[in-house]
Amino acid sequence: MSEIEFEKELKAERTNIPGMLVFDLPVHGDSRGWFKENWQRAKQTDLGLPDLGPVQNNISFNAERGVTRGIHAEPWDKYISVATGSVFGAWVDLRPGKSFGEVYTCVIDPSKAIYVPRGVGNSFQALEDGTAYTYLVNAHWSAELKKTYTFVNLADPELGIEWPIPLSECELSEADKHHPMLKDAIPMAPRRT
Amino acid sequence: MSEIEFEKELKAERTNIPGMLVFDLPVHGDSRGWFKENWQRAKQTDLGLPDLGPVQNNISFNAERGVTRGIHAEPWDKYISVATGSVFGAWVDLRPGKSFGEVYTCVIDPSKAIYVPRGVGNSFQALEDGTAYTYLVNAHWSAELKKTYTFVNLADPELGIEWPIPLSECELSEADKHHPMLKDAIPMAPRRT
Numbered sequence: 001m002s003e004i005e006f007e008k009e010l011k012a013e014r015t016n017i018p019g020m021l022v023f024d025l026p027v028h029g030d031s032r033g034w035f036k037e038n039w040q041r042a043k044q045t046d047l048g049l050p051d052l053g054p055v056q057n058n059i060s061f062n063a064e065r066g067v068t069r070g071i072h073a074e075p076w077d078k079y080i081s082v083a084t085g086s087v088f089g090a091w092v093d094l095r096p097g098k099s100f101g102e103v104y105t106c107v108i109d110p111s112k113a114i115y116v117p118r119g120v121g122n123s124f125q126a127l128e129d130g131t132a133y134t135y136l137v138n139a140h141w142s143a144e145l146k147k148t149y150t151f152v153n154l155a156d157p158e159l160g161i162e163w164p165i166p167l168s169e170c171e172l173s174e175a176d177k178h179h180p181m182l183k184d185a186i187p188m189a190p191r192r193t
Numbered sequence: 194m195s196e197i198e199f200e201k202e203l204k205a206e207r208t209n210i211p212g213m214l215v216f217d218l219p220v221h222g223d224s225r226g227w228f229k230e231n232w233q234r235a236k237q238t239d240l241g242l243p244d245l246g247p248v249q250n251n252i253s254f255n256a257e258r259g260v261t262r263g264i265h266a267e268p269w270d271k272y273i274s275v276a277t278g279s280v281f282g283a284w285v286d287l288r289p290g291k292s293f294g295e296v297y298t299c300v301i302d303p304s305k306a307i308y309v310p311r312g313v314g315n316s317f318q319a320l321e322d323g324t325a326y327t328y329l330v331n332a333h334w335s336a337e338l339k340k341t342y343t344f345v346n347l348a349d350p351e352l353g354i355e356w357p358i359p360l361s362e363c364e365l366s367e368a369d370k371h372h373p374m375l376k377d378a379i380p381m382a383p384r385r386t
């Protein structure tokens with residue numbers, strides 16, 4: 001397992017994708033392992049995190065280094081982190097407007113968390129065997145809602161994502177192998193009000 | 194890693210501790226690993242889970258088999274589960290009243306989750322190296338609130354907890370080695386309304 005940096009200060013940073021935030025999380029190490037406030041509503045809303053109001057906490061377990069999932073833009077906001085292991089994350093703005101197609105990438109280890117607004121495509125590649133990826137969302141998933149997702153292909157050269165492990169060597173779902181290229185993707189419709 | 198049972202039906206069960214619930218969670222396995230809705234507000238409130246309104250998600254990483262934490266009753270409700278690995282959990286009712294001192298134990302792997310009401314003492318022992326324990330709470334932690342906790346000693350023979358790994362061989366925090374026995378514990382004051 002890669003080394004986690006302990007006792008960072010809680011911090012929020014903006015990215016080139018409007019509304020997306022990258023957090024440094026303090027992780028407290030001791031002889032037992034470590035402890036973190038993975039999400040703390042009061043401290044993080046003070047730093048600009050929207051008041052999430054989560055209704056679901058999802059966890060995916062990625063058995064082997066190289067497991068890659070995405071790119072999915074879903075009709076809810078996500079607050080993403082890892083419990084164990086680490087991932088290379090890649091996000092693509094799929095909202096209509098002038099930031100459409102904007103890409104951001106970074107490594108997430110347990111001392112990071114990412115706020116991904118609705119309409120931003122989400123994907124990641126596990127960098128370690130046994131990586132547990134955990135996220136909070138503010139709307140309930142259902143299989144029927146899949147038709148409202150916007151998908152983009154992980155391998156689209158236009159995105160220029162430099163996956164640490166070549167996708168040809170990676171475990172992907174059948175669905176994720178066949179998503180359209182960015183030029184054919186339909187921007188996600190704005191939230192109905 | 195022990196085998197996880199996939200595709201169980203979502204189910205809630207009561208225990209001998211009033212208000213405490215044990216959930217079976219469906220875990221979906223595939224070639225990438227697995228995916229679970231670790232908490233799903235709508236489906237689980239239908240099964241009797243109080244509407245949590247979480248404001249914090251905490252994760253502790255337990256480096257080695259045998260790490261043991263507890264017994265802590267805190268002034269908030271907890272919804273507990275594991276992302277990787279497994280734990281032996283033990284709970285002690287520390288609310289004033291006729292269930293004071295009631296004990297419940299079970300193993301939590303990724304296909305289980307536990308609702309622990311405010312005033313019920315919480316503890317666990319990691320059964321595997323690299324166990325990630327994750328929970329949601331409905332009030333914000335602060336160091337000052339520690340004086341409102343009720344603590345009980347993990348080793349109190351009156352509790353009769355049969356720890357899978359003898360506590361003398363386990364990694365514990367200094368604080369957790371010195372908590373009072375049940376007979377000296379002060380029941381947790383009811384929530385102020």
Ligand SMILES: Cc1cn([C@H]2C[C@H](O)[C@@H](COP(=O)(O)OP(=O)(O)O[C@H]3O[C@H](CO)[C@@H](O)[C@H](O)[C@H]3O)O2)c(=O)[nH]c1=O
Pocket residue numbers: 058059060069070072074122123133141142173221228229230
């Ligand atoms: C998203 C979701 C999925 N499922 C079920 C459907 C499938 O049986 C299984 C896996 O679903 P898939 O659609 O393959 O999920 P996956 O490709 O991993 O992608 C999801 O999970 C990823 C994390 O694993 C997220 O980064 C993606 O945004 C999300 O779309 O879990 C649920 O039961 N609830 C859910 O919320």
Ligand SMILES: Cc1cn([C@H]2C[C@H](O)[C@@H](COP(=O)(O)OP(=O)(O)O[C@H]3O[C@H](CO)[C@@H](O)[C@H](O)[C@H]3O)O2)c(=O)[nH]c1=O
Pocket residue numbers: 028035036037251252253262263265267315316326334335366
């Ligand atoms: C509970 C909590 C703790 N902390 C900090 C204080 C310490 O630097 C570090 C570890 O705290 P400790 O008081 O040793 O936590 P620990 O013995 O693991 O017990 C807590 O965490 C356990 C899970 O690890 C829970 O089962 C207990 O109910 C909870 O009290 O994390 C936070 O920053 N936020 C928190 O919410």
